Amino acid sequence: MNLTERDALYNWHPYTQHKTAQPPIAIVKGKDALLWDENNKEYIDAIASWWVNPFGHSNTVIADAIYKQLTTLEHVLFGGFTHEPAVKVSEKLMTLLPNNQKKIFFSDNGSTSVEVAIKVALQYFYNKGEKKTTIIAFENAFHGDTFAAMAASGISFYTQAFQGMFIDVVRIPVPVKGHEVASYVALREAIQNNNCAGFIFEPLVQGAAGMVMYEPEALDELLKICQEHKVITIADEVMTGFGKTGKTFACDYLQHQPDMMCLSKALTGGTIPMAITTFTQELFDAFYDEDINKALFHGHTFTANPTGCAAALASMELLHTDEMQNNIARIHQSHLEFQKRIEQHPKVATARTLGVIFALEIKTEGAASYYGTLRNKLYDFFIENGVILRPVGNIVYILPPYIITKEQLEKVYQVVESALEIV
Numbered sequence: 001m002n003l004t005e006r007d008a009l010y011n012w013h014p015y016t017q018h019k020t021a022q023p024p025i026a027i028v029k030g031k032d033a034l035l036w037d038e039n040n041k042e043y044i045d046a047i048a049s050w051w052v053n054p055f056g057h058s059n060t061v062i063a064d065a066i067y068k069q070l071t072t073l074e075h076v077l078f079g080g081f082t083h084e085p086a087v088k089v090s091e092k093l094m095t096l097l098p099n100n101q102k103k104i105f106f107s108d109n110g111s112t113s114v115e116v117a118i119k120v121a122l123q124y125f126y127n128k129g130e131k132k133t134t135i136i137a138f139e140n141a142f143h144g145d146t147f148a149a150m151a152a153s154g155i156s157f158y159t160q161a162f163q164g165m166f167i168d169v170v171r172i173p174v175p176v177k178g179h180e181v182a183s184y185v186a187l188r189e190a191i192q193n194n195n196c197a198g199f200i201f202e203p204l205v206q207g208a209a210g211m212v213m214y215e216p217e218a219l220d221e222l223l224k225i226c227q228e229h230k231v232i233t234i235a236d237e238v239m240t241g242f243g244k245t246g247k248t249f250a251c252d253y254l255q256h257q258p259d260m261m262c263l264s265k266a267l268t269g270g271t272i273p274m275a276i277t278t279f280t281q282e283l284f285d286a287f288y289d290e291d292i293n294k295a296l297f298h299g300h301t302f303t304a305n306p307t308g309c310a311a312a313l314a315s316m317e318l319l320h321t322d323e324m325q326n327n328i329a330r331i332h333q334s335h336l337e338f339q340k341r342i343e344q345h346p347k348v349a350t351a352r353t354l355g356v357i358f359a360l361e362i363k364t365e366g367a368a369s370y371y372g373t374l375r376n377k378l379y380d381f382f383i384e385n386g387v388i389l390r391p392v393g394n395i396v397y398i399l400p401p402y403i404i405t406k407e408q409l410e411k412v413y414q415v416v417e418s419a420l421e422i423v
């Protein structure tokens with residue numbers, strides 16, 4: 001049996017209807033932007049393996065840092081103990097985060113970072129003796145697959161089996177061009193009609209929705225409204241963090257600063273699962289009390305795992321090398337050029353670029369479904385041509401690792417262009 005056949009015996013894959021899905025491709029090796037399967041077929045990883053891997057597969061700088069940490073102190077519990085890698089990660093983050101962020105809490109993945117943020121927003125008011133239990137979120141948001149994160153998510157595809165079992169969420173429109181005012185009005189109404197504890201959002205780009213983009217000025221206005229009404233703001237930067245938008249964080253484009261931020265995906269350069277939620281001093285202070293019941297009773301067994309911290313430190317250092325910043329600027333520039341050449345194509349409805357993120361929408365008759373026929377046809381075409389892209393309905397997006405070469409990126413563009421001829 002090959003790997004794919006052995007896999008089929010026992011493994012249950014994410015977001016997969018096993019009865020109708022193609023068997024998974026067994027990958028045996030990765031280097032930089034490339035992956036190889038068990039038949040030695042080569043693929044360009046044009047989505048950085050679900051947006052986690054900016055510095056390339058099998059990156060030796062991060063691998064060395066991990067090995068050194070594994071042979072020094074691989075893990076120690078974070079309840080009652082601390083260690084240098086965790087202290088260094090927090091010190092380093094303090095130099096990168098918006099300057100109102102003063103405390104950090106470690107967890108394991110994007111969903112848990114969101115779970116922590118929502119729990120802190122709710123308990124903040126509980127600790128103050130105020131009853132505020134509603135969370136505001138965008139339509140078509142994606143914040144993860146644990147329960148509070150699912151509640152905040154608006155893509156019904158992921159959550160329909162659990163409707164009626166969620167915390168209270170009110171949804172407002174995303175302030176995409178032409179819909180800004182509708183979004184502001186909906187936010188004011190949501191705050192007026194509910195006891196809102198917090199507002200969670202993906203800043204500037206909604207990833208899972210298909211790289212839906214909106215302007216910093218619009219988000220600033222929403223943050224201003226929340227701040228006027230003491231609604232806690234949570235920037236879910238799980239996808240956008242660590243350079244994707246061209247700045248370290250999407251929030252770096254804003255005038256107003258969020259009260260909390262959620263980080264994961266690229267945090268460890270795509271090596272070890274890890275996440276961080278960050279907070280203002282005011283949030284931390286609402287839990288700081290003689291009363292033990294006011295503490296944040298949340299934790300995970302592997303909280304602040306030293307090996308994950310070592311990977312995060314190495315990644316954050318790589319991000320700010322001239323080489324990587326130049327790569328980000330180069331990819332952005334070439335996306336803009338590709339956008340110019342493709343947006344006039346008769347089958348392209350719209351195209352957009354922010355940082356290293358590029359997306360185009362294919363013209364369709366009616367709405368394309370999330371995992372529909374068009375999407376599957378495109379996906380299969382890309383795989384056949386050795387490029388890993390996962391379209392969302394009729395939206396094709398590229399989010400490459402920063403180290404992708406000029407030639408590899410050009411191949412990705414060409415395959416996307418040829419795909420337009422088969423749809």
Ligand SMILES: *Cc1c(COP(=O)(O)O)cnc(C)c1O
Binds near residue numbers: 207
């Ligand atoms: C991927 C993602 C999450 C969930 O992260 P997991 O590590 O998959 O749990 C949450 N928020 C956003 C914006 C994401 O892109």
